[in-house]
Amino acid sequence: MDTQQTRQGIFYALGAYFIWGIAPAYFKLVKQVPPSEIMTHRVIWSALFMVLLISLSRSWVQAKLVLRQPKKVLLLAVTAFTIGGNWLLFIWAVNNQHMLEASLGYFINPLINVVFGMLFLRERFRRLQWLAVLLATVGVLVQLWRFGSLPLIALGLALSFAFYGLIRKKIAVDAQSGMLIETFWLLPLAAIYLFGIADSATSHLSANTLSLNLMLVAAGIITTIPLMLFAAACSRLRLSTVGFFQYLGPTLMFLLAVLFYGERMTSDKLVTFGFIWLALLIFIGDAVLFSYRARARSVK
Numbered sequence: 684m685d686t687q688q689t690r691q692g693i694f695y696a697l698g699a700y701f702i703w704g705i706a707p708a709y710f711k712l713v714k715q716v717p718p719s720e721i722m723t724h725r726v727i728w729s730a731l732f733m734v735l736l737i738s739l740s741r742s743w744v745q746a747k748l749v750l751r752q753p754k755k756v757l758l759l760a761v762t763a764f765t766i767g768g769n770w771l772l773f774i775w776a777v778n779n780q781h782m783l784e785a786s787l788g789y790f791i792n793p794l795i796n797v798v799f800g801m802l803f804l805r806e807r808f809r810r811l812q813w814l815a816v817l818l819a820t821v822g823v824l825v826q827l828w829r830f831g832s833l834p835l836i837a838l839g840l841a842l843s844f845a846f847y848g849l850i851r852k853k854i855a856v857d858a859q860s861g862m863l864i865e866t867f868w869l870l871p872l873a874a875i876y877l878f879g880i881a882d883s884a885t886s887h888l889s890a891n892t893l894s895l896n897l898m899l900v901a902a903g904i905i906t907t908i909p910l911m912l913f914a915a916a917c918s919r920l921r922l923s924t925v926g927f928f929q930y931l932g933p934t935l936m937f938l939l940a941v942l943f944y945g946e947r948m949t950s951d952k953l954v955t956f957g958f959i960w961l962a963l964l965i966f967i968g969d970a971v972l973f974s975y976r977a978r979a980r981s982v983k
Contacts, residue, residue: 692919696928699912704935718774726873728903730866763865769843782940788840789933795845811969815962822958858914
């Protein structure tokens with residue numbers, strides 16, 4: 684890939700992961716709303732926001748080209764329900780005092796991206812990458828053996844988001860068209876649930892305060908912008924490289940959980956986090972070393 688595309692991909696990835704890192708603070712502000720309702724608001728307002736964005740950027744031609752390709756449209760249905768499940772699990776975790784485990788999931792995700800890159804995209808594993816993945820696996824297994832539990836929230840978030848990134852990279856659809864079609868796959872279910880099934884203190888918009896409704900509308904922007912940035916980064920960078928930038932998101936999330944929301948680092952989390960962080964240090968060291976050697980060879 685040329686230098687300009689790589690540079691653009693880096694900026695897109697940084698923007699996406701920074702927004703995702705601070706997103707839990709937003710969901711805490713609307714924690715009185717059930718996670719399923721927040722999820723439906725994310726879908727509905729994201730769909731409307733995407734229609735507005737594509738209209739303003741005059742990108743309907745690209746969207747129509749994608750819609751004429753049934754295989755890509757069906758694959759976007761898969762990515763839509765994959766990311767929808769990821770959204771719902773994440774919102775539930777944040778608003779039920781599981782932000783630390785959510786951050787663990789996004790620390791694990793870059794390592795899963797590397798595995799998926801090898802299995803599905805023929806990206807080669809280096810020795811230190813093998814070691815990093817092995818250490819992460821050991822961390823999860825130690826928690827299972829020593830404490831009798833699996834970090835199910837973390838694994839669910841990590842695997843669902845890795846599958847989403849993999850499929851979006853394979854589809855090779857531009858960020859705006861892909862996001863539009865994904866949200867429209869989810870829109871009917873979201874509308875039926877919010878306006879026909881949900882019955883809570885916040886499900887009737889006319890009974891809510893203006894500030895709460897504005898916060899729920901903002902869910903569309905908070906959802907759409909980082910996903911578009913992420914999709915744009917995936918189309919310009921190797922999947923394993925995109926994963927490298929994800930450390931920013933869970934780090935911010937971890938700091939929010941411990942410093943601002945009072946979540947405790949229990950012994951089982953400490954063991955698993957320790958192995959994951961060691962794995963990530965090795966992974967980062969390998970990436971830096973590989974980049975240095977590549978530059979050295981190019982100079983020669």
